[in-house]
Amino acid sequence: MPRKETWAPKSAVERLPLAVRKDLRDNWDSVKGEYEGKISAVLGKQYAINFNALEVYPYVEGTQGFVNTPLGKIFAGYAQCLADAVARFIEEYGEDGILHFNEAVSNGEFILNVNESGLEASVIGCDVKDGTYRILFRYDCLGYNQNTIYETMLSAIDTVPREGFPVEIKASIATYWDEGAEDVRQAIGEILAMPDVVIDPNFEENYAAMKGGNPDSVNWKEKFAKVALEYFNGGIKVQLERQGFKDDDLLQEGLAEALTSKTFKLRVVENMRKSGIHETFIEEGVCYIQTTVENWEHNLPYVGEGLVNLL
Structure with a gap:
């Protein structure tokens, strides 16, 4: 019988290569505040985008087509699509959307994680865990389908328990x-x-x-x-x-x-x-x-x- 494929999350690195650190400084740190400001302005509450490069970097090498793409640009791509998705969400759902989003994402934080579902994971998804909004990528699809973040945003927010209607x-x-x-x-x-x-x-x-x-x-x-x-x-x-x-x-x-x-x-x-x-x-x-x-x-x-x- 063929051996069943298995998956386990990769460990974070302790230190990033100099070229990666420079890329993050030039292509991510320089624009991070801009996207945080756009999201915070729309939601009327201060939000932070905390993408952990030490945890995400190990998945760059295993992602076909993105091996040579700078991690900073990948982060910026996620942030831009996230900001667009939040704006679209509030345009669609108005004041109720703002209220529900802020109640669900009580920590005021966005992070980027590998999807723990491993082999069963979709290319990209989102959820809210312990008050933090997580963008989830499949282990071999870092950077893919960033412009579809909105498609799972409603379910991520409405899945968080609350009184009254979603x-x-x-x-x-x-x-x-x-x-x-x-x-x-x-x-x-x-x-x-x-x-x-x-x-x-x-x-x-x-x-x-x-x-x-x-x-x-x-x-x-x-x-x-x-x-x-x-x-x-x-x-x-x-x-x-x-x-x-x-x-x-x-x-x-x-x-x-x-x-x-x-x-x-x-x-x-x-x-x-x-x-x-x-x-x-x-x-x-x-x-x-x-x-x-x-x-x-x-x-x-x-x-x-x-x-x-x-x-």
């Missing part, structure tokens, strides 16, 4: 729910002659359920509020129209008698009352729309089907 969920709510929910609510109210109708996305409970389950979609957080809104817009609203509630006094009165809370509430549950993708029922004056984590995005145009039969 930044991606907040962004989804602001983008989809806050922008569109009132129009949908008013439209449903007009159909039912119930101007003060309430549509309750139940975000906190539903996020907890989704987080604890196994959603089919890998980007469910990004679409979280969009899908929630569609339960009411493409589901309940469309079904109320199809079932003839608009301009039908009898149906409107019948629903008003049952829907004493005037509330439609979305709920993700572990087990539904009946088999199916989702179900709608009225209980204690609330119209519940229920589904499971596995069926979160499925068959939304049929949400509320048969509602008239509940009256």
Whole structure:
């Protein structure tokens, strides 16, 4: 049998060659403060970039294509792409992004490490460990794919435990729910002659359920509020129209008698009352729309089907 390939991290060197020290002075130390300043200005907090040349230098020789590339320029490349990624992150997520980033990276420090996953590591990645943001390179890919740092930044920040919603969920709510929910609510109210109708996305409970389950979609957080809104817009609203509630006094009165809370509430549950993708029922004056984590995005145009039969 072929021998299984193994990997172990390299030990740091005690001293760098003179040529490397000169290169670091000329190409890294001379620009380090500039990148620290850009990042600190965007985040409103002092940040330091502490790349340890003694630890990183041993990986230069084993990186194909970068053997002759000065380490100082490699460091500067990481720093420039890091600064660009932070600026893009804050442009995308605004004040919430600043808040979450600063809370997660509590040490105000960026470092560059070899990825401990060794042979299984991706070319480049990021994480936050003990309050320090780490750029992680594969042991044989030092300097590669620096311009993709942003791609793992959100997951690095959102993986850090904190109270409340992660930044991606907040962004989804602001983008989809806050922008569109009132129009949908008013439209449903007009159909039912119930101007003060309430549509309750139940975000906190539903996020907890989704987080604890196994959603089919890998980007469910990004679409979280969009899908929630569609339960009411493409589901309940469309079904109320199809079932003839608009301009039908009898149906409107019948629903008003049952829907004493005037509330439609979305709920993700572990087990539904009946088999199916989702179900709608009225209980204690609330119209519940229920589904499971596995069926979160499925068959939304049929949400509320048969509602008239509940009256």
